[in-house]
Amino acid sequence: MTILAARGIRKSYGGREAVAGIDLELVRGECFGLLGPNGAGKTTTLRMLLGLVVPDAGTITLLDHPVPRAAREGRIRVGVVPQVDNLDPDFTVRENLTVYARYFGLPAARIAERLPGLLEFAALEARADSRIQELSGGMKRRLVLARALVNDPDLIFLDEPTTGLDPQARHQMWEKLRALLRQGKTILLTTHFMDEAERLCDRLKIIDHGRTLAEGSPRALIDEHIEPEVVEVYGEGVEEWLERDGARLCARAELHGETAFCYVREAAALVENLRGLPRLRFLHRRANLEDVFLRLTGREMRE
């Protein structure tokens, strides 16, 4: 059952196409990842889906409401975790949740009823009357997530939910998101972290320059675009090694800076060869989503 659909959405800024025709369809209960380098068009896409930016072309249906025309009606059943924390610094944890719930038109009694559950979910019961400045980065992020749940939404937008968090806080955030998926919520997630996308998402879309490059489950994308095993080789003489042995032993290889990335079906022969060359260091691993991402979007820096 479709919960969010977009067809051919486009948006230009001063002649530059930020989003150049993207289709998107989310099914109820899934976690869908929207991936892409900085400036790929992720945030503009999210803003169009929420009805906060008017597309130049295309159609959007958010929970059965046409967007942007009836975006407000659509957003009644949506929660949003923005990229940058925009909690109210003048308010306590409890006040942040209460005030935000009023924007959804919830009556005071209903808000009071929902508050304990939200505080518990965010593990902030003991900090309910703390000011925002007293919270750690992880606590703030959990509060932003709890705030996105005040209206008990069917669909949750998360724009880079774990950027800037330490590993403990990231793992905790993933646990929270899994709990929401178990409750039957639908999630649309953007992220820079491929391990995050691989862990959480049922389906992914990789975009760049406002266009879709690939779409599918993490496993299917890896199988489709990358050999199953990767050996990264670095150290003195890596270039010569690549010409001499690497080219022969790798299905595909690329040199980036001082590191050779070797993609192979079966790494045994390659590893055997490298064991005999103590001046080179290597890392043998399974292919992952980051390999797919870099293959599709290139390795050059985006600023």
Add this chain to the structure above:
Amino acid sequence: MRLSRAWIAVWRRNYLVWRKLAAESVLGNIVEPLFYLVGFGMGFGSLVPEVDGVRYIAYLAGGTICYSTMMSASFEALYSGFSRMHVQRTWEAILNAPVSLEDVVFAEWIWAASKSFLSGMAVLAVALALGLGRSGTMVLIVPVAFLIGLCFSGLGLVMTAMAKSYDFFMYWFTLAITPMMLLCGVFYPIANMPGWLQALAQALPLTHGIALGRPLLLGRWPDAPLLHVAVLLAYGVAGFALAMRLFRRRLMA
């Protein structure tokens, strides 16, 4: 316009923040005009026998109510509004809920007017405490102060919609607010100025606020009250409408 009842929730958010700081805020609203009136009114007033048939301090009080309301509305719409829109990203958070930009900007307009209205009322209270108010017409200063607040918060939001940083607001304060303070009859009658300055003053909204507020405080009925109400309302509504267009272009494009 996509205005809904959600604007009330946004107004309440600003009110709740204000209430937390209300003690300091009210103190400032009362103490500053008190010194103003006492210092200027008695110090400068000792040089001036009477203006318009009343003591100078009584003459000054009506102007000060209007001037304080203008200042308060401008500060709220410019600095605090910009902080909520840009620095704290409060609007961004609100707009993710089922609240439209129209709701948010309308709430800001009414809120800045409400807050400045309270400033005006604080000065009125000071004037009453000093025994400067007379008769029942004074009650009508209440709606007049709100109207002045609407006027200057509407105009102020235009500046906020165009601002890249707080520095931009210096233009508004030096080129609009300060000239109005000096030219619109807060301290002295406009009638004493040269003709061309009087014509300029007549085009400025504060003049019309004072033309209503001062006589009402002194127990007189203002001349041409509907004209003054219309000018204040026109500036406020035009300011709000223009600000709305600019915000839409800035935030929704």
